[in-house]
Every structure is written in C-alpha cells, then in structure tokens.
Amino acid sequence: xxxxxxxxxxxxxxxxxxxxxxxxxxxxxxxxxxxxxxxxxxxxxxxxxxxxxxxxxxxxxxxxxxxxxxxxxxxxxxxxxxxxxxxxxxxxxxxxxxxxxxxxxxxxxxxxxxxxxxxxxxxxxxxxxxxxxxxxxxxxxxxxxxxxxxxxxxx
Amino acid sequence: xxxxxxxxxxxxxxxxxxxxxxxxxxxxxxxxxxxxxxxxxxxxxxxxxxxxxxxxxxxxxxxxxxxxxxxxxxxxxxxxxxxxxxxxxxxxxxxxxxxxxxxxxxxxxxxxxxxxxxxxxxxxxxxxxxxxxxxxxxxxxxxxxxxxxxxxxxxxxxxxxxxxxxxxxxxxxxxxxxxxxxxxxxxxxxxxxxxxxxxxxxxxxxxxxxxxxxxxxxxxxxxxxxxxxxxxxxxxxxxxxxxxxxxxxxxxxxxxxxxxxxxxxxxxxxxxxxxxxxxxxxxxxxxxxxxxxxxxxxxxxxxxxxxxxxxxxxxxxxxxxxxxxxxxxxxxxxxxxxxxxxxxxxxxxxxxxxxxxxxxxxxxxxxxxxxxxxxxxxxxxxxxxxxxxxxxxxxxxxxxxxxxxxxxxxxxxxxxxxxxxxxxxxxxxxxxxxxxxxxxxxxxxxxxxxxxxxxxxxxxxxxxxxxxxxxxxxxxxxxxxxxxxxxxxxxxxxxxxxxxxxxxxxxxxxxxxxxxxxxxxxxxxxxxxxxxxxxxxxxxxxxxxxxxxxxxxxxxxxxxxxxxxxxxxxxxxxxxxxxxxxxxxxxxxxxxxxxxxxxxxxxxxxxxxxxxxxxxxxxxxxxxxxxxxxxxxxxxxxxxxxxxxxxxxxxxxxxxxxxx
Numbered sequence: 001x002x003x004x005x006x007x008x009x010x011x012x013x014x015x016x017x018x019x020x021x022x023x024x025x026x027x028x029x030x031x032x033x034x035x036x037x038x039x040x041x042x043x044x045x046x047x048x049x050x051x052x053x054x055x056x057x058x059x060x061x062x063x064x065x066x067x068x069x070x071x072x073x074x075x076x077x078x079x080x081x082x083x084x085x086x087x088x089x090x091x092x093x094x095x096x097x098x099x100x101x102x103x104x105x106x107x108x109x110x111x112x113x114x115x116x117x118x119x120x121x122x123x124x125x126x127x128x129x130x131x132x133x134x135x136x137x138x139x140x141x142x143x144x145x146x147x148x149x150x151x152x153x154x155x
Numbered sequence: 156x157x158x159x160x161x162x163x164x165x166x167x168x169x170x171x172x173x174x175x176x177x178x179x180x181x182x183x184x185x186x187x188x189x190x191x192x193x194x195x196x197x198x199x200x201x202x203x204x205x206x207x208x209x210x211x212x213x214x215x216x217x218x219x220x221x222x223x224x225x226x227x228x229x230x231x232x233x234x235x236x237x238x239x240x241x242x243x244x245x246x247x248x249x250x251x252x253x254x255x256x257x258x259x260x261x262x263x264x265x266x267x268x269x270x271x272x273x274x275x276x277x278x279x280x281x282x283x284x285x286x287x288x289x290x291x292x293x294x295x296x297x298x299x300x301x302x303x304x305x306x307x308x309x310x311x312x313x314x315x316x317x318x319x320x321x322x323x324x325x326x327x328x329x330x331x332x333x334x335x336x337x338x339x340x341x342x343x344x345x346x347x348x349x350x351x352x353x354x355x356x357x358x359x360x361x362x363x364x365x366x367x368x369x370x371x372x373x374x375x376x377x378x379x380x381x382x383x384x385x386x387x388x389x390x391x392x393x394x395x396x397x398x399x400x401x402x403x404x405x406x407x408x409x410x411x412x413x414x415x416x417x418x419x420x421x422x423x424x425x426x427x428x429x430x431x432x433x434x435x436x437x438x439x440x441x442x443x444x445x446x447x448x449x450x451x452x453x454x455x456x457x458x459x460x461x462x463x464x465x466x467x468x469x470x471x472x473x474x475x476x477x478x479x480x481x482x483x484x485x486x487x488x489x490x491x492x493x494x495x496x497x498x499x500x501x502x503x504x505x506x507x508x509x510x511x512x513x514x515x516x517x518x519x520x521x522x523x524x525x526x527x528x529x530x531x532x533x534x535x536x537x538x539x540x541x542x543x544x545x546x547x548x549x550x551x552x553x554x555x556x557x558x559x560x561x562x563x564x565x566x567x568x569x570x571x572x573x574x575x576x577x578x579x580x581x582x583x584x585x586x587x588x589x590x591x592x593x594x595x596x597x598x599x600x601x602x603x604x605x606x607x608x609x610x611x612x613x614x615x616x617x618x619x620x621x622x623x624x625x626x627x628x629x630x631x632x633x634x635x636x637x638x639x640x641x642x643x644x645x646x647x648x649x650x651x652x653x654x655x656x657x658x659x660x661x662x663x664x665x666x667x668x669x670x671x672x673x674x675x676x677x678x679x680x681x682x683x684x685x686x687x688x689x690x691x692x693x694x695x696x697x698x699x700x701x702x703x704x705x706x707x708x709x710x711x712x713x714x715x716x717x718x719x720x721x722x723x724x725x726x727x728x729x730x731x732x733x734x735x736x737x738x739x740x741x742x743x744x745x746x747x748x749x750x751x752x753x754x755x756x757x758x759x760x761x762x763x764x765x766x767x768x769x770x771x772x773x774x775x776x777x778x779x780x781x782x783x784x785x786x787x788x789x790x791x792x793x794x795x796x797x798x799x800x801x802x803x804x805x806x807x808x809x810x811x812x813x814x815x
Contacts, residue, residue: 022519069681104541
C-alpha cells in the first residue's frame with residue numbers, strides 16, 4: 001500500500017474521533033430554546049430540560065433580597081403569558097422595563113415558576129442610547145441613597 | 156459634507172465597477188493600457204473610501220447631530236477619542252471601515268514592488284474589486300453612513316457605555332484588519348488557479364499575507380477577550396458566543412493553512428487542500444459577518460437586526476461557489492506532480508495531524524454555532540448549545556494540538572529514525588513527568604490541569620532545547636557569546652525561530668486558560684460597612700461606599716481594603732458607573748494582578764443602610780495569558796520581518812502573459 005494512502009487512512013481515523021467527540025458531547029451539553037408560550041403550556045414536559053427562554057421584563061415586579069442574594073422578577077410576552085423567575089444572583093447590567101431578558105435554567109415544579117441559572121439582558125437596539133430629549137440630568141443624582149434595585153425607571 | 160460623503164461612495168462604486176470591467180477587457184485583449192487604467196481605478200476607489208472615512212470622522216468629531224449616524228452613536232460630552240471611535244460603533248460605519256481596509260489592501264497588492272510585472276496582478280485586482288464593489292453597494296444602498304435627519308437634534312444619543320473603553324480603540328480595528336486581510340490570500344489563490352500556476356512565489360506571497368491577517372485576527376480576539384475581562388464585570392474573557400466563534404473559526408483554518416503550506420513548499424503536496432483552506436477561511440469571515448449582522452442566533456453581542464446578513468450570505472454563496480468552480484476546473488492540473496510521504500514519523504505527518512486537529516476544531520465550533528439552526532429546521536425545536544459543549548469538545552482537541560506542537564521540533568523532515576527519536580525525546584519526557592509529579596505534590600490534582608500543564612512543560616523544554624542546540628552549534632563555529640549567538644541564530648532563521656516564539660506564546664496562553672478555567676473561585680456576599688469577605692487567603696474589608704462625579708457620569712464606588720495572609724495589599728475601588736444618558740449603570744471591576752492569580756472585585760448592588768453586595772472572584776494565571784499574547788505578536792512580527800538574511804522572495808516562475 002502506498003504511504004500516502006496509509007496517511008489518508010490515519011487522517012480519517014482522527015477525523016472520525018473528532019466526529020465521535022462531537023456526537024458524544026452534543027446532546028449532553030445542550031438544552032432547548034423555547035418561547036414563553038410553549039413553556040407555559042407544557043411546564044411538565046420541560047421539567048427535566050435545561051431551558052433557554054426569552055421574555056420582556058416587568059419592572060415593578062423586581063424583588064431583591066440582598067442578604068440571601070436572591071432576585072425575583074416577572075417576564076412576559078406580547079400575548080400576556082407570564083413567568084415568575086427566581087435567580088440566585090445579582091441583577092445584570094441594563095435591567096430595565098421592557099428589556100429582553102434571556103433566561104437559562106430549569107422550570108420549577110409549580111406552574112409559571114422558573115429557576116434561572118443565568119440572567120442576561122439584550123436590548124433590541126443594543127448599541128444605541130436613548131434620545132437626549134428624555135434625558136434628565138438629575139436622574140443619576142443621589143443614587144447612593146437609593147438601593148441599587150430601585151434606582152431605575154424614573155424617566 | 157452630506158453631498159461629498161455620499162458622492163464619494165457612489166463615485167467609488169462606479170469607479171470600481173468600471174475598473175473591474177476594464178481589467179477584464181484588458182485581460183481578454185491582453186492590452187497593458189487597459190490594465191494600467193484599471194490600476195488607476197483601484198487607487199481612485201481607495202481614495203473614495205478614504206474621503207468618506209475622513210468625512211465621517213470629521214462629522215463625529217464636530218458633533219454634526221443632523222447626521223443620523225452621529226446622532227445615534229455620540230453625544231457632546233463624549234471624550235474626543237470615543238467620538239472618533241464611534242466610527243465603528245454601528246453597522247454602516249463598521250462596514251465603511253471594512254471597505255477602507257479592503258481597498259487599502261487592494262492598493263497595497265496592486266502597487267507592491269514585488270508584484271511589478273507579475274501577470275497575476277490583473278486577476279488579483281479583479282477579485283479584490285469584486286469584494287470592494289459588494290461593500291460599496293452595501294454602503295450605497297443598504298447601510299448608508301451619511302443620512303440626514305429631518306430636524307436637527309441638539310444632542311446625540313451617546314455611545315453605549317460598554318463601548319467606552321480603550322478596547323474600543325484597537326479591538327475592532329485589529330479584528331477587521333484580520334478579517335479583511337483574509338480576502339487577499341483568497342484573491343491570490345484564485346488568480347493562481349486561473350493562471351494554472353502555484354509556484355514558490357505564490358506560496359511566499361500568500362503566506363506573508365495570511366500571516367499578517369492571522370496576526371491581526373489573533374490580536375483582535377485577544378483584545379476582545381481582554382476588553383470583556385476588564386469591562387463587563389463577569390470575570391471571563393471568552394464565552395463561545397456565536398460572534399466570538401465567528402472570529403475564532405477563520406483563525407483556526409488560517410493557522411492550519413500556515414502549516415500545511417509548508418508541506419506544499421517542500422513536497423509539492425496538498426495543493427487542493429491548501430486552496431480549500433484559503434477559500435474556507437475567507438468564506439468563514441463572510442459567514443461570521445452574516446451571523447453578527449443578521450440576528451439569526453441568540454447572541455448578546457449582536458448589532459441591531461437588519462437584512463444586511465442576507466446580503467452577506469448571498470455574497471458568501473457566490474464567493475464559495477466561484478472559488479470551488481475555479482478549484483474543480485483546475486483540479487487535474489494541480490493534482491499532477493504531487494510528492495509522496497517517505498515515512499510516517501516525519502515533520503510532514505505531524506503537520507498533517509496538526510491540520511486535521513485544527514480543521515476538526517474549526518468544524519466543532521461551526522457545528523456548535525449552527526446547531527440551533529439545524530435542529531430548528533429539522534426537528535422544530537431550537538436546541539441550545541452551551542459553553543459546556545464547547546469546552547468538552549475543544550479541550551481534548553486543543554490539548555492534542557499542544558502536544559503535536561511540543562513534539563514537532565523533535566521530528567525531522569522526511570524521516571526520523573527510532574534512534575534519534577529516543578535521543579530527542581528522552582530529556583523532555585523525563586522533564587515533563589517530573590513536572591507532573593511535582594504538580595500533584597503541590598496540590599494541582601485535577602486531571603485536565605495535570606495533563607495540560609504536563610504537555611506545556613514538555614513543549615517548553617523541547618522548544619528550549621531547539622534554541623539551546625542552535626546556539627551551541629553556532630558558538631562552536633563562531634565563538635560568539637551567548638546573547639550574540641542567539642540573536643544571530645534567530646535573525647538568520649526568522650521564519651523558524653519566529654514560529655517557535657509564536658508556539659511559546661500559545662503555550663503561555665494555554666497556561667492562563669487552563670489555570671483560569673480549572674482553579675477559579677467565586678463568592679457572592681452582602682456585607683455591612685466594616686464587615687469582611689474571605690476568599691482563599693484573602694481578606695477583604697468593606698470600608699466605604701461613596702459617590703463622585705466625572706463629567707456627566709455619576710460613579711458609585713466602594714472602598715475595599717485587601718489583605719493576603721494578613722499582609723496589606725492596599726485599597727481597591729470597584730465601581731458602578733452611571734453614564735450620561737444611560738439609565739442603567741455599568742460595572743467597573745477592580746483587579747489585583749499578580750503572576751499567580753487575579754483578585755477580581757465587582758460591586759453589584761447596594762441598599763439604603765450601606766449594605767452592599769460584592770462578587771469576588773479569583774482567576775488564576777491570567778497574566779500568563781496576556782504575556783503569551785504579547786509573545787505571540789512579537790514572534791509573528793519577527794517571522795515576517797524582512798531582514799538582511801533569507802526571506803528572499805522567489806522569482807515568479809508561472810505562466811507569462813502580455814499584461815501585468
């Protein structure tokens with residue numbers, strides 16, 4: 001057999017090993033990405049899954065327990081589906097009304113509850129600021145005397 | 156300004172279409188006059204992008220808020236440097252930057268001294284121009300940088316706080332220089348195939364351009380990671396986000412090409428493979444842009460959604476099909492006179508393994524990135540692929556990669572005998588085993604870490620031996636002292652020793668990655684004033700919470716006094732910054748650096764009574780990652796620097812044409 005052929009076979013074995021590695025790793029490390037509506041209808045179905053779900057933040061629902069480091073809030077979609085989220089961690093940057101929140105974690109046993117491992121925010125216009133007309137130069141003053149969890153939304 | 160800006164784009168579009176046509180006519184008629192006028196067009200197209208860029212910079216610097224782009228991304232309080240860098244904060248500006256670099260590279264190739272009288276020039280120019288035309292088209296009709304608003308606003312919206320960081324100055328520029336740079340090897344490859352010629356000259360030129368693009372791509376990725384590390388308060392530097400993957404994939408395939416082209420150089424083998432790698436790398440840059448600009452994937456990075464992505468997808472399909480067509484139609488010609496392997500244990504075969512691993516790694520990243528789309532199309536559910544997948548797949552591949560890298564200098568070209576292998580491997584293996592035992596003894600016990608550091612120790616010693624033996628051999632003949640001998644040895648073999656330096660850089664980067672991925676610690680705690688947080692051997696006392704003003708930004712900061720094993724390390728101030736017209740604050744972490752580890756402090760939240768919540772992280776060996784990155788860049792520059800010795804560009808020996 002020509003050595004070039006032998007080398008090609010060796011190459012195929014390595015390539016096969018990599019493909020095998022891919023196949024072995026894919027199901028274990030992946031979860032499902034579903035909409036809020038799908039999740040609300042089938043809470044049991046996704047109980048075992050690692051779920052990614054997006055929703056709009058409802059600002060007045062934010063509850064922050066500093067000592068337990070526990071954040072609770074609601075997200076909703078445009079059709080009125082709601083989800084109550086518990087997250088053992090701090091508020092991410094940019095956590096304001098109507099911002100798109102990307103949640104990853106497990107649906108809880110109770111209907112409409114979600115335990116989020118990670119909470120990320122995504123702004124629809126991520127790299128753009130607000131119009132200056134709405135800008136109130138006083139808005140940041142005296143942030144210190146307000147808890148950080150209440151310091152937004154005085155627009 | 157409005158008129159000149161827009162005109163420069165439309166004139167640029169017209170000129171590049173004209174030059175492309177005239178190049179084609181020139182090639183067809185074999186008439187040098189046409190070609191020369193096409194070259195003039197290339198220069199003119201570059202001038203057009205330069206004028207448009209200069210105007211945009213001027214508008215940004217002088218706060219011309221009647222322009223939408225200026226209004227959307229800047230405000231009057233912004234420091235001048237960030238007003239200027241807002242150039243690439245949005246879609247259309249960043250595409251203008253891309254066009255600027257692309258037309259600049261085209262001019263550099265077409266007017267380069269080395270390319271004088273070379274019949275490849277018209278072909279390369281035509282292919283580059285096709286790209287330039289695409290970008291002019293996008294700038295002229297899809298993402299226009301110069302759009303006037305109906306009324307003149309008094310203020311702009313300001314720049315996203317996350318972009319107000321020194322990282323913003325260099326990261327996008329270097330990344331684009333790398334991305335765009337990969338178009339040049341593609342053009343060279345296509346030109347060579349069309350002319351049915353892949354000689355040493357082609358290899359030399361393509362490799363130089365690929366190395367250049369590769370260096371910028373590496374730098375862009377590293378700077379991006381560094382920026383994320385110091386800015387986001389998340390304490391990481393890489394998250395396998397689709398956007399990051401988009402710039403990692405072409406890096407992997409370009410790395411593979413840089414190695415496999417050496418086999419072609421020596422043995423005239425793997426020509427089809429090499430051209431495929433170039434096409435793939437180039438296509439991946441377009442694919443990456445498609446991912447970033449289209450919003451098909453859930454990414455935290457994404458630009459505002461637009462139909463831009465679609466155009467990139469179409470252009471990519473066009474480029475790939477074109478490339479494959481040219482490759483296939485020349486397949487038989489380049490398949491001829493290929494060399495043969497002489498031995499399994501040779502540098503050639505180790506390079507082959509390296510290539511398979513790199514391409515495999517690129518494929519694994521690709522698979523993980525597009526898997527959500529595939530599963531949605533096939534099964535209807537969007538399956539997410541998380542960081543664990545990427546880590547699980549990439550660690551073994553990249554670790555094997557490191558191992559091949561470590562072994563490579565020990566193996567000779569053509570064939571290695573068992574005897575010389577034993578001689579070469581003995582000391583490095585002993586050294587690596589001792590290092591691994593020592594690690595276990597001092598408490599490094601995680602499997603991945605021990606294997607990883609063992610391989611790195613092996614790599615360091617084999618590379619050290621390369622330098623040592625080279626210097627020793629040289630001193631025998633010249634009697635120079637060690638530094639002189641080392642320096643002369645290196646400058647006389649720039650490619651080889653520059654390559655080794657890059658390997659050392661990668662090894663240090665790997666040290667940082669392995670350390671910070673396996674031994675990071677994190678704690679989150681709410682404390683009252685005067686209370687302390689303890690992590691590892693650190694004690695952090697929370698002393699003060701206060702507010703100060705910087706320009707229009709309000710900053711809340713906490714004073715943390717740090718002790719390590721009772722030894723004071725000073726006061727650190729993590730901050731939350733409320734930027735001008737952004738309601739929400741951004742975290743500015745405080746970092747205590749050392750060669751052993753970083754102590755990473757984030758102020759997360761605070762209450763009325765002065766209680767505050769902190770995230771404290773320990774990220775081991777981060778400095779090694781940054782050090783390795785610097786060595787990598789130095790090594791690359793060292794390798795491509797045209798010194799006195801060697802580095803001669805071979806003469807072009809391909810087919811002759813009337814025109815050049």
